[in-house]
Amino acid sequence: MKIVSRENSKPVYSDNEKKSKKYLDQLYPVDGNYISSEELCKLKQLIEEMKDNQTLEELAEKNMSKKETELFDKRFEFSKSLDKNETAYLPALIDAAKIYVLVDFLTSVKESNIEQSTISFSRKDSYLKFLNPDSDDIIKQLLIEVLIETQKENNLSKQDYNQIKEKFKHHDKIMEILEIKIEVVKGGISKIKEYITEADKLAQMRGATELIKEANIERTREIINKAGLIPECLIYGSGGNSFIVVPKNKGQEICEKIEKEYSQLLLGGRFAFEFLEAELGEFLFDYSRLSTKITQKLTTRHIVRLPMLQSTSCQHETPNSVVPQDVKLCTTCWLRDPKIEIKIADEQHWVCDICYSKFAKSKNIRSSYHEEYCKFIGRNISDFKLPESLSEIDDYIALIYGDGNNLGNVIMNIRNVFELMYLSRRLDKITVSAVYEALKNAIEKESEGEENATAEKESKPLLKFEIIILGGEDILMIVPAKWALEVAKQIIEKFDTAFSNTITLSVGILITKSTMPMSAAYDFTVGLLKNAKKYVKKKKLEMGSVDVEVLTGSSILSKKGNKVIFPCEVERLEKILKAFKTIKEKLAKAKIYLFKEAAETLLPEEFELFYVFHKAREENIDAVEKAIQEMLDEDVKFVGGFVKKKDVDGKEQVISPWVEIAKLRDFI
Ligand SMILES: [Zn+2]
Numbered sequence: 001m002k003i004v005s006r007e008n009s010k011p012v013y014s015d016n017e018k019k020s021k022k023y024l025d026q027l028y029p030v031d032g033n034y035i036s037s038e039e040l041c042k043l044k045q046l047i048e049e050m051k052d053n054q055t056l057e058e059l060a061e062k063n064m065s066k067k068e069t070e071l072f073d074k075r076f077e078f079s080k081s082l083d084k085n086e087t088a089y090l091p092a093l094i095d096a097a098k099i100y101v102l103v104d105f106l107t108s109v110k111e112s113n114i115e116q117s118t119i120s121f122s123r124k125d126s127y128l129k130f131l132n133p134d135s136d137d138i139i140k141q142l143l144i145e146v147l148i149e150t151q152k153e154n155n156l157s158k159q160d161y162n163q164i165k166e167k168f169k170h171h172d173k174i175m176e177i178l179e180i181k182i183e184v185v186k187g188g189i190s191k192i193k194e195y196i197t198e199a200d201k202l203a204q205m206r207g208a209t210e211l212i213k214e215a216n217i218e219r220t221r222e223i224i225n226k227a228g229l230i231p232e233c234l235i236y237g238s239g240g241n242s243f244i245v246v247p248k249n250k251g252q253e254i255c256e257k258i259e260k261e262y263s264q265l266l267l268g269g270r271f272a273f274e275f276l277e278a279e280l281g282e283f284l285f286d287y288s289r290l291s292t293k294i295t296q297k298l299t300t301r302h303i304v305r306l307p308m309l310q311s312t313s314c315q316h317e318t319p320n321s322v323v324p325q326d327v328k329l330c331t332t333c334w335l336r337d338p339k340i341e342i343k344i345a346d347e348q349h350w351v352c353d354i355c356y357s358k359f360a361k362s363k364n365i366r367s368s369y370h371e372e373y374c375k376f377i378g379r380n381i382s383d384f385k386l387p388e389s390l391s392e393i394d395d396y397i398a399l400i401y402g403d404g405n406n407l408g409n410v411i412m413n414i415r416n417v418f419e420l421m422y423l424s425r426r427l428d429k430i431t432v433s434a435v436y437e438a439l440k441n442a443i444e445k446e447s448e449g450e451e452n453a454t455a456e457k458e459s460k461p462l463l464k465f466e467i468i469i470l471g472g473e474d475i476l477m478i479v480p481a482k483w484a485l486e487v488a489k490q491i492i493e494k495f496d497t498a499f500s501n502t503i504t505l506s507v508g509i510l511i512t513k514s515t516m517p518m519s520a521a522y523d524f525t526v527g528l529l530k531n532a533k534k535y536v537k538k539k540k541l542e543m544g545s546v547d548v549e550v551l552t553g554s555s556i557l558s559k560k561g562n563k564v565i566f567p568c569e570v571e572r573l574e575k576i577l578k579a580f581k582t583i584k585e586k587l588a589k590a591k592i593y594l595f596k597e598a599a600e601t602l603l604p605e606e607f608e609l610f611y612v613f614h615k616a617r618e619e620n621i622d623a624v625e626k627a628i629q630e631m632l633d634e635d636v637k638f639v640g641g642f643v644k645k646k647d648v649d650g651k652e653q654v655i656s657p658w659v660e661i662a663k664l665r666d667f668i
């Protein structure tokens with residue numbers, strides 16, 4: 001085999017090349033991870049079962065175990081002539097297969113030269129052709145050319161698509177495919193998290209999440225199918241965003257239909273879709289530039305709020321009662337006129353149209369994230385109870401907001417659509433399993449504690465979490481406050497490890513009462529996530545980070561410069577969790593509050609005397625002081641009850657850590 005194996009060839013890389021190689025390793029399956037002939041056989045049998053418009057993933061989900069589906073992420077030598085060519089990286093089977101079928105489809109649409117819905121194209125046959133390495137055809141040759149051209153190492157200034165086209169000008173058959181006119185459709189929901197958290201009640205947030213999923217996944221796919229296109233046209237579709245490749249003259253229709261569906265489902269949501277004409281070759285050889293072009297078109301277009309169409313549910317349930325005079329605003333978003341009276345988790349509310357549509361969606365329906373979690377842990381959702389309000393999760397809850405660091409750099413290194421497909425699938429998979437794994441551990445840990453207690457056991461355990469967004473590198477979720485730091489730590493560790501710390505995860509956590517309005521809580525968490533990400537940049541960390549804020553009553557931790565423990569990198573978070581265990585065991589809560597109050601009221605030199613005096617009576621103070629020092633940043637010293645650190649000018653700052661310790665103590 002003449003494929004250049006990365007392990008065997010051991011070329012010498014410059015620093016820059018090493019860096020970009022590190023990114024590239026995230027964009028392809030591991031070298032040597034080839035699909036076996038038994039697996040190939042099994043896959044072919046599976047394809048035979050494929051129904052019209054059924055995606056490969058659905059087919060696999062129905063017929064394969066989770067373990068078996070791993071074969072989709074293996075490498076597959078789809079053509080004998082791959083042997084003769086030097087492609088350093090081979091794409092994952094599923095991505096290569098889907099692009100093959102898409103190109104095959106677009107070619108046959110062009111050949112038949114008639115309305116797409118009337119052409120007979122067999123996806124099944126197309127997949128089987130792809131899966132047979134002995135059958136070589138022009139599309140496979142073209143895909144190999146794409147891999148060769150886009151993977152050229154010495155290709156510093158990226159080749160223009162026209163330069164690439166030059167190379168094939170004497171190759172009529174390839175030129176014919178390259179010049180197939182297509183349209184790419186891209187778009188999505190803007191301010192998706194604001195849209196979801198705008199209404200306070202858990203039922204409404206869950207409803208909004210489900211509405212977005214329905215629009216983004218089910219409805220979008222229906223539109224594609226009804227337009228006579230195939231599921232492979234959808235390059236990606238998650239988190240409210242879509243990227244679709246369609247034959248020429250289909251773009252406008254798809255855009256309009258998607259926007260219409262979105263405006264019916266997502267009342268008050270903001271979204272936009274655009275399309276752009278291109279050649280198929282541009283999509284294959286110059287994916288990044290094409291994607292940037294359409295993104296620019298999207299951002300320059302004013303994101304319109306489409307005229308609000310009356311949803312059917314509203315027409316049927318026109319309120320027959322009159323809104324009382326004293327109710328001036330919707331009582332769940334406080335933004336719009338109240339229209340309809342409803343009961344949410346035993347509370348009466350007057351809500352606006354938009355909040356009503358979210359609530360209506362949540363009634364007696366599924367919660368796909370809870371379902372997905374149960375499936376992940378191999379259990380049935382009917383074995384559990386779902387929270388109906390935030391207070392059921394806990395009196396104090398934590399809003400956890402996570403986002404990837406350095407992802408922009410990886411995306412900048414993307415050279416073709418295979419790399420994009422692989423990365424987005426992997427991001428999804430890693431984020432989802434990190435979150436569910438961490439939740440599973442937290443739930444198990446809690447139930448271990450309960451087994452010893454004599455408390456009455458409920459027949460069905462409650463799944464004490466709510467996921468608002470989970471996909472890509474985006475995480476927004478609610479857990480009981482006391483789980484938050486451990487859950488965050490585990491998610492970050494799993495995420496960072498899975499990406500070999502090339503991409504890392506930062507997290508902002510707000511601990512607050514379950515009655516706090518969610519839109520305000522979300523705004524707060526955005527700031528915390530920013531701090532956590534800034535910390536990674538400032539310290540040039542190659543690991544994730546956390547910032548946390550405790551909001552109880554009216555006091556806020558971070559009056560400028562008040563925080564000495566957070567933000568922190570994930571390695572230090574582990575030390576913090578350990579230190580707090582010691583502090584809780586060895587120092588009474590009353591003492592912590594005593595130090596906190598004293599540090600706030602006394603002069604620094606007075607406090608130090610006060611501290612020394614009280615310290616002398618504490619048997620375990622050495623262990624506590626050691627624990628505090630160990631959880632702090634290296635350049636910070638814990639002396640005389642204070643934390644001392646040098647500011648940017650080298651001046652010594654004296655800060656009391658006791659506020660932060662007192663606040664966090666109850667939640668760690
Ligand atoms: Zn209405």
Ligand SMILES: [Zn+2]
Pocket residue numbers: 199330331332333334335336351352353354355356
């Ligand atoms: Zn409202």
